[in-house]
Amino acid sequence: MIVVGYTTNRFGQAALDHGIAEARLRDSHLKVINSTSGESYSDPDFAQQAEVRDVQARLEASGVPFEFTQPVGVDAAAELLTAMDRPEAELLVIGLKHRSPVGKLLLGSTSQRLLLECPKPVLAVKPYEG
Template sequence: MIVIGYTADRFGRAALEHGVAEARLRNTSVLVINSTAGDSYTDSTFASPDQLADVRTVLGEADVEFEVQQPVGVDAATELLKAMDRHDAELLVIGIKDRNPVGKLLLGSVSQQVLLESPKPVLAVKPAE
């Protein structure tokens, strides 16, 4: 199973595209996780119902088995790491943002935590220019 840390922006879209490609290459399923700490009204990366419908359409057209989870009131990194503890999880795919010189020293807190703590491989991708 490929775990995709999805955000409702171009970085999440890049993660979704690469995650689907990996799932097709490995002939496995996909688990998409789009979570929020609970402030979903101000969390621009928490997908709306229409955005989730679009994600499901992309996954359906890719002809891969999939599950979409949208937990509320949770820490995103913890949710992704918990998914990577599953016996069938092979790879975690996340989108990362470009950073200025200072920001390059520190990735986003979620990205940094999953890269450092994931027990299995993490693929960090950027959107096409």
């Protein structure tokens, strides 16, 4: 199983693209997780119904078996790490944003936590800027 941490931006799209490619390469299935802590009224990284339909249509068109989940009230890193604890989990794919050292210090970094704590391989990708 390839686990993808999905967000509704170009970083999430890059993670999804690479997750699909890895699932094809490994003849595996995808578990796409788009979570929110639910602490704010609106979370821009949490997919709304129209985008969920678009992502699911894209996954169906890819031909890769998949599961798309949207847990609410959870820590994103903890949710992804829990998925990676499953025996069938092979690889975690995340989008990586560039942040300044001060930004990392003040806000913390979900990506940094995942890279450090995940017991299995992590593929951190960026969108193509070409």
